[in-house]
Every structure is written in C-alpha cells, then in structure tokens.
Amino acid sequence: MKEKQKQKSYEIDMCHGPLLGKILLFSVPLMLSGILQLLFNAADVVVVGRFAGSQSLAAVGSTSSLINLLINVFIGLSVGANVLIARYYGGGQEKEVSDTVHTSILLSIISGFLLCIIGVVLARPLLEMMGTPEDVLGKSVVYMRIYFLGMPALLLYNFGSSILRAIGDTQRPLYYLFAAGVVNVLLNLFFVITLSMDVAGVALATVLSQCVSAGCIVFCLMKSEGSFRLSLKQLRIDKDKLLRIARIGLPAGMQGAIFSVSNVLIQSSVNSFGSIAMAGNTAASNVEGFVYTAMNAMHQTAVSFTSQNFGGKQYDRINKVLAECLAIVFLIGIVMGNGVVFFGRQILGIYSSDVEVIDYGILRLSVICTTYCLCGAMDTMVGAIRGLGYSVMPMIVSLLGACGLRIVWLMTVFRWNRSLMTLYISYPISWGITFLVHVICYIAVRKHIKRILGD
Numbered sequence: 001m002k003e004k005q006k007q008k009s010y011e012i013d014m015c016h017g018p019l020l021g022k023i024l025l026f027s028v029p030l031m032l033s034g035i036l037q038l039l040f041n042a043a044d045v046v047v048v049g050r051f052a053g054s055q056s057l058a059a060v061g062s063t064s065s066l067i068n069l070l071i072n073v074f075i076g077l078s079v080g081a082n083v084l085i086a087r088y089y090g091g092g093q094e095k096e097v098s099d100t101v102h103t104s105i106l107l108s109i110i111s112g113f114l115l116c117i118i119g120v121v122l123a124r125p126l127l128e129m130m131g132t133p134e135d136v137l138g139k140s141v142v143y144m145r146i147y148f149l150g151m152p153a154l155l156l157y158n159f160g161s162s163i164l165r166a167i168g169d170t171q172r173p174l175y176y177l178f179a180a181g182v183v184n185v186l187l188n189l190f191f192v193i194t195l196s197m198d199v200a201g202v203a204l205a206t207v208l209s210q211c212v213s214a215g216c217i218v219f220c221l222m223k224s225e226g227s228f229r230l231s232l233k234q235l236r237i238d239k240d241k242l243l244r245i246a247r248i249g250l251p252a253g254m255q256g257a258i259f260s261v262s263n264v265l266i267q268s269s270v271n272s273f274g275s276i277a278m279a280g281n282t283a284a285s286n287v288e289g290f291v292y293t294a295m296n297a298m299h300q301t302a303v304s305f306t307s308q309n310f311g312g313k314q315y316d317r318i319n320k321v322l323a324e325c326l327a328i329v330f331l332i333g334i335v336m337g338n339g340v341v342f343f344g345r346q347i348l349g350i351y352s353s354d355v356e357v358i359d360y361g362i363l364r365l366s367v368i369c370t371t372y373c374l375c376g377a378m379d380t381m382v383g384a385i386r387g388l389g390y391s392v393m394p395m396i397v398s399l400l401g402a403c404g405l406r407i408v409w410l411m412t413v414f415r416w417n418r419s420l421m422t423l424y425i426s427y428p429i430s431w432g433i434t435f436l437v438h439v440i441c442y443i444a445v446r447k448h449i450k451r452i453l454g455d
Contacts, residue, residue, distance in 0.1 A: 012168030014305045015090055015312040019320055023328070027301040029170035033161075034293030036177040038286070039184070045286050047188045049279070049352045052198050057352060058278040059139035059199050064285065066126055067147065069257055069264055070119060074111040074155055076253020078104070078162040080245035082300075083307045083387060085166035085228070090311030094227035096241075101163055101221070102234045103241040108159035112152030119148025130268045133275055143199040150207030153214035160217035163228055165304050176216035184209035251391035255382070255398045262406040262430075269410060269423055277420065280360025283351035287344075287361070288368055291336045295376030298329040299383040306387025315453070322384045322442070329380045333373025340369045364424055371428035378431050381438035390445050397441060401434030 012022050049057040081104040088096040123144040124137075132140055161173040184205050191201025221230035270281045305321045340347065348361040382394040409426040 014308040015314045020324055023301055023324055026170050027297045029174040030297035030300055031294045033174045033177050035290055036181045038289045038293055039181050046351055047192045048202055054279045054354055055136050056139055056199050057282055058275045059136040060143055063140050063144045072256030073253035075158055076256055077245055077249035078159045079252040080249020082162040082166045083248050084244050085163055086304050086307035087311035089167050090308035097227035099238045100241045101228050103238045104159050106235045106237055108155040112155040115151040116148050120145050131271045136275055139199045143203045146200055146203035150210045153210040156214040157217050160221055167228055172220055176213045180209040180213035183212050248391045251395035255395040258399050258403040262403045265410055276356050277360050280357045281364055283348050284361035284364035287340055287347055291340055291372050294332050294336055295329050298325045299379040301325055302380050302383030303387045306384050310388055325380050326377055329376040330373045333376045337369040337372040341365050363420055367424040368427055374428055374431035374435055378435040381442055385442055385445055388445055393441050397437050401437055402430045405430045
C-alpha cells in the first residue's frame, strides 16, 4: 500500500484542474533529463577537446548527425508508444495499457540489436559518403562503432521513459539519468586521461552509462504497481498494438530522420571547410543542444497532455495545453538562446582553447540561437498534432519545409554564396516556414475532429 502511494506521488492528473502548474511539474524534470542526457555527449566533447586535441573533437562531432539519422526512426516508435499508452491510461483502459507496455519493451530490445548491427557494419562507408576528412575518419569510425554497441540499452531507456511519461512520471527517469551521468563523466576521465583511450574511451563510457540508465528504468517498471507494470514473462508483440504504435511512431521517426538527412547534408558541407571549422561547429552544436533540449521538453509535454486529454474526452483542454506550451517554449528559446550567444566565448572556451575553433563556434551560435524559439515552437505544434493521433501530416510538412527547403538552399543559395553564414541561415528560414504551416494543419485537424465527434 505504501509503495502504491509512493508511486502515485510521481503521477500527474493531466485531465483535471489548472494546467500551468501541472505542465511545469511535468516539463521541468523533462528539461533536466534532456540536459543530463546531453551531458553524456558534452562530457565526451569536452574531454576529447581538452585532452585529445581538435582532431578527436572533430571526429566525435562528425558522427552526431549520422548517429541521429540512424536512430531517429526507432526513437520515433517510442513516441508512438507514449501517445498510445497516454490515451489508454487517460481513458482507464488497463488491459490495453499493459499490452502496449510489453509490446513496446520487446520492440525496443529487437530494434536496439538491429541498430547495433547496422551501425557497426556501415560506420565507415557512411562516414566516407559524408566526406569526413581523412585526418579524422579513422577516429570517427572507432567512436561510432563502439557507440552503436550501446543501442539496445539506449532504446530500452527511451521506450521505458516514454512509458513513465505517458502516466505523468518525469521525475524517476531524471534520477536514473543523473546516476548514469555521474558514471559517464567519471569513466570519461578514467578512460581518456588515465588509460589514454582517446575517442574509444569516451564512446565506451557512454555505452556503460546507458546500460546503467536502462537497468534502472527496467527495474522501476518491474517494481511498479498497476497496468503499466512490466513482467518479463509477459513480453510479447501484440500485433494490433504494434500496428498502432507504428502508425504514430513511424511517421514521427521518419520526421526525425528527415531532419537528420538535412543535417547530414549540412554537416557534409561544413566538413568541406576543414577540421578546424568542424571542431567549432561541433562545440557550438553541443551548446545549442542544451537550449534545444529545454525547448523540446514542451514538445513531449504537448504530446502527453494532448493524448491523455483526448483519451479522457476532455476536448476543451486541448487548445489550452497548446497555448500554454507555446508561451513557455517561446520564453525558453528567447532567454536561453540569447543568453548562450551573450556568454558564447566563455562557454565555447570550455570545449576548446583554440581561438579559431571558438570563432567558428560563435558564428554558428549567432545565427542559430538567436532564432531558436522558432524551432521550439515548430516542434511544440508537431507534439500537439501527434498527440491527437495525426502523425503523417507533420511528417509530410517537415519533409517539404525542413528537408526539402534546406536541400534546395544548399543547391542554390549556398552554391552561389559558399560560406558558413549562408549555410546556417537555412535553419531559421526553414523553422519559420514550417511552424506557420503546422499552425494551419493544427487548425484543420481540430475542425476535422470536431466534425467527427459532432461537438
């Protein structure tokens, strides 16, 4: 009984009562969790940049967009699980919740091993296709192959935390990430400084820390009470639930992959400016990640709150959820984004002492972070639409607005004026256009749902 009361204290009733306090209670641990997750990579970047040199820093950075491209489709499936479980949970359908939980966990394990094989086998040819310079290619391949050995643990944690988010629990995933983050930093320092393992050391530290967070989340689900409790004996793929997860999750994953395709193309263009430019771009991208993660918490909040209220038939709350999430994400983007630019040199100095690397990093930050609120707003709109069960629409919009527009930009404007500034400007332009189209799509979806329900 005591354990059940303790568990209830982690859950949030999304369907009743004032919204703002509950949105903040849900989203703040998400922001902190995302920041801790980024610290995994930040620790990698800082340690190699300080103790292994700019080539190792460039090697780690050159893999990030490619890694995201490969894993985003599978991470998208965890979004499908989140939407489905939140909807069933909001509607009080306990058996449906349980079936979806066990399907999701087994799906994460299978997907993790599949990704592990893909990453290890295709690391070198994919990095060569991206035009990774010869002086960093060998280290990039080593880092990527070791990193992908941890894919089963990475996906297990992501699916597990999506299950907890669906019932309103964002606190416990934060605790588990904190424990894993401490392990990651300590192992980074030990492997790189003491054992001189270079990029192999930071990759291995990341894999081991991911195993810690995955183990914690599985233990939590197995000890939980109620419909979302995990029993290893009940692990099986429910065909109906898998199809529903895929219907929402695959377009979500494809959307993430689409963004990554455009980022891979931009990374390839950055690579053509040499390893120093790559190192500056890597450091700046890592700093931006903290701002993006804070904003992305509102995307995840919009997904869970919209799904639960839709499942609980609290339709009048859905527009309020979106309005409050948008207000918060604009505030986060403007304050944090401009704050990063203001303190840019000091922050980038943590990653590298090379003045030229810092200059390249400042160039990127001055374009991306001052307009980052547009990216956050765009993602929040996607979260609201996806929470209503529409996932193909935002995927198509993102395909045209983000990937398509950036590819056209690279083939035209960047070709005419070949500079990093021209390259970076493609980001805010694509964010702004895509956000406006998502607003139109959301209005159309709400009207369509209203007609179906006859409200």
